[in-house]
Amino acid sequence: xxxxxxxxxxxxxxxxxxxxxxxxxxxxxxxxxxxxxxxxxxxxxxxxxxxxxxxxxxxxxxxxxxxxxxxxxxxxxxxxxxxxxxxxxxxxxxxxxxxxxxxxxxxxxxxxxxxxxxxxxxxxxxxxxxxxxxxxxxxxxxxxxxxxxxxxxxxxxxxxxxxxxxxxxxxxxxxxxxxxxxxxxxxxxxxxxxxxxxxxxxxxxxxxxxx
Numbered sequence: 001x002x003x004x005x006x007x008x009x010x011x012x013x014x015x016x017x018x019x020x021x022x023x024x025x026x027x028x029x030x031x032x033x034x035x036x037x038x039x040x041x042x043x044x045x046x047x048x049x050x051x052x053x054x055x056x057x058x059x060x061x062x063x064x065x066x067x068x069x070x071x072x073x074x075x076x077x078x079x080x081x082x083x084x085x086x087x088x089x090x091x092x093x094x095x096x097x098x099x100x101x102x103x104x105x106x107x108x109x110x111x112x113x114x115x116x117x118x119x120x121x122x123x124x125x126x127x128x129x130x131x132x133x134x135x136x137x138x139x140x141x142x143x144x145x146x147x148x149x150x151x152x153x154x155x156x157x158x159x160x161x162x163x164x165x166x167x168x169x170x171x172x173x174x175x176x177x178x179x180x181x182x183x184x185x186x187x188x189x190x191x192x193x194x195x196x197x198x199x200x201x202x203x204x205x206x207x208x209x210x211x
């Protein structure tokens with residue numbers, strides 16, 4: 001009888017111990033234990049906005065380049081040939097317009113010269129009617145289209161800093177290879193023209209508003 005009670009007691013103790021061990025897995029998890037691959041919330045990924053760099057490259061103007069560009073502010077329409085020469089001593093002489101005597105007889109003359117500019121040789125021309133300046137321009141050309149584009153942007157930016165935003169000149173026929181910008185502050189219009197096909201840039205002043 002005692003032996004039977006001992007066996008029953010032993011079985012009960014084993015059952016109790018097994019029950020405690022099995023229930024340990026049902027304990028509430030700690031906060032640190034609650035993080036799992038399924039329960040971790042990932043921060044939302046923000047959309048990445050790629051901003052294209054559209055900054056236009058410009059040619060670095062030297063002090064000498066700026067001196068020539070500033071001539072558009074110091075040489076005015078109506079100047080005589082000698083007055084132009086005072087402001088710009090690169091001009092050497094005067095001749096009939098287009099080397100035509102009939103134009104000279106009508107009072108049209110011109111003066112042409114060369115000028116070191118943007119690391120190359122540019123040209124300048126001044127046109128007179130009865131010894132009164134009515135237009136003048138500088139012409140630059142470069143075989144390297146990238147450099148020509150940079151020079152064009154540099155000159156346009158330089159003058160825009162003095163006269164305000166340049167305006168696209170309206171032309172009768174659309175021409176994607178020829179760009180002309182003007183600063184129409186007065187009837188004497190500073191302008192710049194860029195021919196993409198020939199890499200040629202022309203800028204100057206003229207009394208009339210068309211090239």
